[in-house]
Amino acid sequence: MSACTTVEMGSAIYRSAPLLQTPMEQVIRDVAPDCIFSDMFFTWIVDFSEELNIPRLLFYPNNFLYHSISHSLRVYASHANVKSEFESFVVPDLPDKITMKRSQVSHLFISKTRMGDLMERVR
Numbered sequence: 001m002s003a004c005t006t007v008e009m010g011s012a013i014y015r016s017a018p019l020l021q022t023p024m025e026q027v028i029r030d031v032a033p034d035c036i037f038s039d040m041f042f043t044w045i046v047d048f049s050e051e052l053n054i055p056r057l058l059f060y061p062n063n064f065l066y067h068s069i070s071h072s073l074r075v076y077a078s079h080a081n082v083k084s085e086f087e088s089f090v091v092p093d094l095p096d097k098i099t100m101k102r103s104q105v106s107h108l109f110i111s112k113t114r115m116g117d118l119m120e121r122v123r
Contacts, residue, residue, distance in 0.1 A: 014041060017041045017042060018044065020042070021042075021044050024042070025048055028048070028052070029052075033054065034054060034055075035054055035055045035056070035057060036048075036049050036054060036055070036056045036057070037056075037057045037059065038056060038057070038058060038059065039059050040058055040059060040060040040061075043121040068094060069091055069094070069098065069100075072091050072092055072093050072094060073091065073105060075093070076092045076093065078090065078091065078092055079100070079102045079105045082101075082102050084102070085101065085102050085103040086101050086102075086103055087101065087102065088100065088101055089101075089102070
């Protein structure tokens with residue numbers, strides 16, 4: 001991802017991840033591991049690890065503050081109550097007061113997108 005120079009290149013990588021499912025499943029079956037450690041974008045690993053009855057650990061490299069704010073935006077949708085992109089709102093249910101503008105909220109929380117669907121599967 002660090003070598004991507006456009007949004008389209010990054011999107012192509014995310015869209016191509018499912019193409020690895022069949023060959024990766026075969027490698028995993030051949031190796032017969034005791035546990036699977038997978039990247040967050042290989043969402044199919046959840047069902048596959050259950051099928052094999054082995055635990056799965058998820059690599060999801062975002063920090064705790066990001067997860068806390070994301071959770072609050074999903075649960076309370078406080079960004080939906082402001083009238084403009086530049087009006088501030090308080091992110092609820094956090095130990096400290098954090099204000100944001102709707103323009104700072106990722107499109108993943110505002111509109112239904114292909115990337116939004118993928119992130120919902122990751123969650």
